[in-house]
Amino acid sequence: MDSSGGPTGLGRRALGPDLARGFMLLFIALANSHYFLQGAVVRGGFPGGGSGVDRLVAGGISTLVDGRAFPMFGVLFGYGVARIAARQTEQGVAWRSVRWLLWRRSLVLVGLGFLHAMLLYIGDILAAYGVLLFAGVWVLRWKDRWILLAALAFFVLTILPSDGSMAVSADPPDPSMLPPNFLDGLQARLPVQPVIALLGPIGFACPYLVGVWAGRRRILERPEQHKALLQTIAVLGIGAAIAGALPVSLWIAGFTSEPHPLDRFGPLHDACGTLGGFGYAALIALIAIRLKDHPGRITLAISAVGQRSLTCYLTQSVIWTVAFTPYLAGLADNLSITTTALLATATWLLTVLLADQMRRAGYRGPFETLIRSITYRRRLHFTAEESTSTV
Template sequence: MDAAPARRALTGAMSTPAGPTGLSERALGPDLARGFMLLFIALANSHYFVYSDRVFGGFPTDGSAPDRVVGLLISTFVDGRAFPMFGVLFGYGVAQIVRRQRESGKDWWPIRKLLWRRALVLIVLGFLHAMLLYIGDILAAYGVLLFLGVWALRWKDRWLFIVAAFVLILTSLPSEDSLATSSDAADPAMLPPHFLGQFADRIVVQPSIAGLGWIGFVTPFLIGVWAGRRRILERPAQHLTLLRTTALVGLTIAVVGALPVSLVVGGVLTRPSDHALSVLGPLHDATGVFGGFGYAALIVLIARRVGDRQGPVSLAIAAVGQRSLTCYLSQSVVWAVAFTPYLLDLSRTLTTTTTALLAVTTWLATVLLADRMRRANYRGPFELLIRRITYQPRRTAATLSRNSGNRA
């Protein structure tokens, strides 16, 4: 009699479902990277709210000299570089979930269903986020990516790299629509003039963002899955050469690849021809993928140097990473209040520089908020929501039904 099936059956019978990683068990590196990532995302989103008659690559080109300098810096170091880092960390987190579930004895089919539940939560949250707060939502796109990417989790490493390289090359091909040349602030889906009208405008745009936006995140997601399998960000001491090389080469490629566009944003170079832009735009985005890898590696190396000497600053930023979903949505509340025409309507008042300052201030506020939650040993409302639905769907459904009955 073959003992292997019996062992698997015994393991499955004795195993208990693995929940999310406890806060005390989390490695500093990935959380610190997620915390800084939200600063980059805030800066990457901020300039799209500034109204201007002349826009290039999402940046107003008729601002002051400080505005052009700030635009150059954001275009070089942040734009198209923050979201790939998000993709890497997202893929890494998915690999962590899979590893914990497999170690608890679960087979692949229950793991797929768990991840599909998580994907659906992201899609629903992303839809509500886009409708109510910010049309530039990325949660739904990541939900779609996870829903489809579940099938890649059993691929061998070489297929992860092959598909990642193929998609990167595909998205690097010339595109006539790669750089925006008109003001996003004039778009009613971005800044709706009326509360009720925003739903009619956004319901048309959001499905295309969610349905197509995930394509650009495939490459960092797959590389993140590969890195998660090897726990590279959690065990940097075992991968120092790889991390140092990735940080140096990745950030160098990202900066050099950004310069043709960022120098135009900064007013150093004149606007190239449309044909040149069809090449430079995808180049800017493709090299940004390497920047996402580089930033993740650099921050993990910094976390390694911090080691056990964690001070209040590193703990607070890591707390943001542990509550990244709540902090990300909190940013959108600020954008909605500050820039929506029927609220404060500051898109014609603030500049590229002052919106960047608002972005940094907003991030610092989330750092203070997350640190307060850390001290209270509270995960965060949206982290609790997604974990309950992902890991305890029956209990969550029963609770919702019971609460509904009590209200009735």
């Protein structure tokens, strides 16, 4: 971070967290896009009746991606919050000012999330994370043991029996996902968005709290100092994610005919997905150890996506809106599971190219610039005053 107490410069950021965010957006693209597809039989957000390849792709996404991307997002989000607070404190900023800085950031996320959900994608998570940050800023003052106990409590909530799963759904897309026209879309989304924004933090709280704890120790920035811990988390977390997904993913792929597996196995899929999110973050941090001294062009390009994750996330939603909305391209009835996964991958690759171009130009990204200008407005203003008075 520079001496003004503002955000860390792009050239001084650690590779691990940015690389994790970059890969995470590929997972988010694969996780979000298939929910737009329509079909006579819907299994876990995938239409039935596809080819053998479609079934394998659906089973793979359900096992490795669905419910695994957003926990990794939550860990990285909490990690970033902890690092922002730590950098401000190191610069001598009072806790009250740090709290207001983070509250401004949370309100920007809520506002952007509301517009995102209304205009592009009702499955927005930005507003939910904004609400979580607004309420969760207080945990930055907690001791480590209370943070971990709270994370454990929220994790237990995902294990409790429920009527389904947060990560997978047996229902086809409704008008809030695929509105027949723009005005009907606004009407359908308006009552849904606040529910997602207010209930989403319950599911995101555990990864967020673990991320705050990890951010205090700079585990992802200094992975060589925590190699044994990261190796353990990677093996156990990813292993649990795969094993815990099998009852649902085998049903989605059509290998079992159980009528309602989400009622019994949905919570298991979610809980193990949380562990998988931790495992993925740990794995990428370990990879960063080998890459950080001599990052190649591909590594730099993917980390550039992580540095501009908000812009790249919103870019994905623009493409989903154009591709799937009935009054635009209307491909929800035409694409298969496999071609949709290819579209998601191509969309991510497009954001990699765009982010890399911005990296080469030294441009942070439009939405990153927006959120930082609002988040650090008061601190930067105070710094200018201090500089003037010193002169």
